[in-house]
Amino acid sequence: MGRRGEQGLAKKALGTAHNILEWQTPVLAVEDSEGVLLGRLVKDGKIRTLEEIYLFSLPIKEFEIIDFFLGPQLKDEVLKIMPVQKQTRVQHQAFVAIGDYNGHIGLGVKCSKEVATAIRGAIILAKLSIVPVRRGYWGNKIGKPHTVPCKxxxxxxxxxxxxxxxxxxxxxxxxxxxxxxxxxxxxxxxxxxxxxxxxxxxxxxxxxxxxxxxxxxxxxxxxWKETVFTKSPYQEFTDYLAKNHKVSSEQRQEMKLY
The missing domain is CATH 3.30.230.10 (Ribosomal Protein S5; domain 2)
Structure with a gap:
């Protein structure tokens, strides 16, 4: 397929991507997930900002957590949709970038038979891969940070x-x-x-x-300042989770990994 064909696919899929994003945003099904206690702490208001999660390098396994904190600020863009083949089976691979234009960026890649399904999966993976972006100054520290802090x-x-x-x-x-x-x-x-x-x-x-x-x-x-260590959310709210959320043996094994 030529470049024009790929551009046509991307333009056709752009509307679909935004419809998918609007469909996903109001959904918050973190209480139904098994083995993931982070979503329950977020839903119950124990974790108030996304930076608290990044501070302890906790893995985010539910895209609804990102929707909960960033929600309407997130904007997505389909970078490319390209056909890929495995022998005679043709699938579509979607590259989607997502960010809030204020210090958070994510990138998702997904393959699927249908273009819309590939975009939907790429948007979810992009949300799960969102990372914080540090900004800095080129010279004097005047005004807000505007560039990367170093090479x-x-x-x-x-x-x-x-x-x-x-x-x-x-x-x-x-x-x-x-x-x-x-x-x-x-x-x-x-x-x-x-x-x-x-x-x-x-x-x-x-x-x-x-x-x-x-x-x-x-x-x-x-x-380089001295780090003041604090308890991770799993340690701080252990009693709360034990009282309000039943923890199975499988979930205990997963908590040990953290």
Whole structure:
């Protein structure tokens, strides 16, 4: 299929993607899930912000948790829909980016026979892969953070993407794919450098996402302060969970993993 055919599929599926997102947003079925206590703590109001979850690196296994905290702020965009084949079986692979334009970004990839099903799955996976984005300054710390705090690099396949801090007013000096991801992450000014087979859009998007996610992985000197350790939500609310939610033997085994 040519590039025009892929663009036609993407435009046709865009309306479907937004309908799916609107259909998903009001659903909050975290109390029905088995083995996941994080959703119950969120639903009961014990965890008030998404940052509390990131602080303890707790795995988010339900996309409804992301809807609960970010909800209407999230915007999604279908980056590409491409046909993939396994022998004679043809499926559609969807790449979806999602973000709130204020410090959160996610990327999802899903294969399915139907285009709408692939987009639906990619949106869910993108929500589950949402990470916080650290922003910083190029020079003097005046106004709000506007660029990446330091040089960061992401790699996928042969594609390597490097993000470099830029002065205020520079804008996003990037190709179309990383530019969309940086914009969704809430970064206003940034220089980029890319090498490898950037025509492979999937790897290009994954490399840009990996670079953006690394902004919180690199500890700059202002983060060298002594860490004050606190209890994780599972430890803090152990008595509450034992009293209000019955925990089976399978759930206990899963809690031990944390």
């Amino acid at each position: 960061v690099t992401g790699k996928c396949g042969s594609v390597m993407v490097r993000l470099i801090p830029a002065p205020r007013g520079t804008g996003l000096v990037a190709a179309s794919v990383p530019k969309k991801l940086l914009n969704m992450a809430g970064i206003e000014d940034c220089y980029t450098s890319a090498r490898g087979q950037t025509a492979t859009l999937g790897n290009f998007a994954k490399a840009a996402y990996a670079a953006i996610a690394k902004t919180y992985a690199y500890l700059t000197p202002d983060l």
